[in-house]
Amino acid sequence: NAGVTQTPKFQVLKTGQSMTLQCAQDMNHNSMYWYRQDPGMGLRLIYYSASEGTTDKGEVPNGYNVSRLNKREFSLRLESAAPSQTSVYFCASRNRVRTDTQYFGPGTRLTVL
C-alpha cells in the first residue's frame, strides 16, 4: 500500500514550457486535491476533485488545469509555466465517507527559470 504517490520529485522548466504533474492514490479515496506551498504562505488549494468525474477551482487556479483520469489518478498541468509558479506542489486524497483526514503525497519541487 503506497498511499499517495507523485511524479516527478523535482523539475526545472524554462518560462513558457508546459508539463504535467502526476498523482495517484491506492486507498480507494473519493476526493483528491492539489496544493502549492510557498514559504510563509501555508498550503493553498489549486484545484480539487470531490469525486471521480468532477473538478473544481480552489483558491489559486490561474495558470493550471487538472484532469481526474479515474478514481486513482489526478493530474495537474501547467500549460505555459511562469516564474511565479516556482513552488512545491502537494497532492492529497481523502476518504470522504469514513474520515476527514487528508493524506499527502511526497511533493514535487518545481523551479521555473
Add this chain to the structure above:
Amino acid sequence: GENVEQHPSTLSVQEGDSAVIKCTYSDSASNYFPWYKQELGKRPQLIIDIRSNVGEKKDQRIAVTLNKTAKHFSLHITETQPEDSAVYFCAASVGGSYIPTFGRGTSLIVHP
C-alpha cells in the same frame, strides 16, 4: 470564505518546555479542525484533529482545545523533544464539503 490566522510564525523552546500554537477562524460554520506536522523536506502529516462537538482532545504529549464562541483553537505540546522540531499547520473546514483552509504555519524549534 474561511480565513485562518495562525500565531506565532516561529516558536523557539528548550527541550522539556511546553509549546502552544494558536489559530483563529472566521466562519462559524466550520466544524472540523485538524493539525498537521511537516518535517523539513517531508509531506504534511495529520497529528491530531478535533470536531466542534468536543472542547478538548489529547493524544499522549499533544492536545488540542477548541473555543467555538471565540472561534479559536490551540495545539499544546508538553515535554517537548528535539524531534518535535517541525512546521505545524492548523486548518479549518465545514464538514461535508471538506475544503480546508490552512493557516500559514508555525516553525517550532526545540533546543536540546
